[in-house]
Amino acid sequence: MRNLAAKPRRLPELIADQIESMIFTGGLTPGDQLPTEAQLVEEFDVSRTVVREAARIVEQRGLVQIRSGSGMVVAEVDSAPVARHYALLMRVNPSTWDNLMEVRLLFETQITGLAALHRADACVEELDHSLEAVRQHSGDYELCLREDARFHSLVTGACGNPIMATLVDPINDSLGQLYRAPMQYLSSLPSTIREHQAIADAIRDKDAQGAREASQAHIERIRSHFAELVQG
Numbered sequence: 001m002r003n004l005a006a007k008p009r010r011l012p013e014l015i016a017d018q019i020e021s022m023i024f025t026g027g028l029t030p031g032d033q034l035p036t037e038a039q040l041v042e043e044f045d046v047s048r049t050v051v052r053e054a055a056r057i058v059e060q061r062g063l064v065q066i067r068s069g070s071g072m073v074v075a076e077v078d079s080a081p082v083a084r085h086y087a088l089l090m091r092v093n094p095s096t097w098d099n100l101m102e103v104r105l106l107f108e109t110q111i112t113g114l115a116a117l118h119r120a121d122a123c124v125e126e127l128d129h130s131l132e133a134v135r136q137h138s139g140d141y142e143l144c145l146r147e148d149a150r151f152h153s154l155v156t157g158a159c160g161n162p163i164m165a166t167l168v169d170p171i172n173d174s175l176g177q178l179y180r181a182p183m184q185y186l187s188s189l190p191s192t193i194r195e196h197q198a199i200a201d202a203i204r205d206k207d208a209q210g211a212r213e214a215s216q217a218h219i220e221r222i223r224s225h226f227a228e229l230v231q232g
Contacts, residue, residue: 015044015054016061023063023074034064034072086174100171101223105216107168108152111159112199112215113208118160126154127200131193138189141182149176151196155215158203184228191221 019034028034035043040051055072058064064072089096115123130151137143152172156165195218202210 011046012050012053012057015040015046015050016057018044019054019058019072020061020063028074030074030076032074033070034074036071084174084177086170097175097226098223100175101219101226104168104171104175105219105223107164108156108219109212109215111164111168112155112203113212114159114161114164115155116203116206116208116211119158119203119206123154123158124200124204127151127196127203130154131196131200134189134193134196138193139186141186144186144189145176148192148196149173155199155203184225188225188228192218195221 019040022028022034034040037048037051037055040046040054041048044051055064055066058072059066059075062077063075065075066072086096086100130147134144134147149172153165153169156168195214198214199211199218202208202214
């Protein structure tokens with residue numbers, strides 16, 4: 001039987017690691033230009049094909065953007081690649097949905113409580129604006145789904161700990177990608193609005209316990225409606 005763990009790494013992967021190291025050790029920031037393809041060929045003494053594949057690997061890691069005519073630039077690191085990975089896992093194995101919802105329940109209820117303690121007035125105003133946008137356009141599936149994600153992102157941003165966003169935003173983004181039953185989503189929208197309003201009210205009142213309870217009720221309701229919302 002082959003020992004897959006001992007499989008040697010391909011040259012493009014090794015070059016990708018070097019480019020990644022170049023970003024971190026060189027103090028590069030988003031928008032900074034990396035060496036050109038020709039410069040990397042010369043520096044690493046490899047072919048253009050190897051450099052191009054290495055660039056694609058680094059791009060898949062979310063560290064660079066490849067721009068036509070200008071090569072690689074350092075990207076703004078965000079949670080999109082993680083969200084895509086979670087979404088893929090759920091498509092391959094639908095039971096991952098419930099596992100992610102369990103993680104979301106664990107983190108987001110506490111995050112919502114923290115948001116109630118640390119929120120700024122501007123956050124409350126943004127939550128109100130998001131809710132109003134949904135009420136005014138309750139038949140617009142894309143807008144409502146977008147505001148749903150924005151509402152939760154605002155709550156996470158209000159909790160006072162930026163690391164929390166890296167934990168829960170990819171989960172929420174990936175779950176949103178799995179909604180493929182617009183009518184079922186919109187039919188449940190009144191419940192979502194009521195639950196979001198309860199969360200917003202508790203955050204406004206700086207009621208941490210109430211915020212946690214409202215968040216828990218919201219997530220548990222969604223978790224129980226997996227078949228209708230995702231499988232359609």
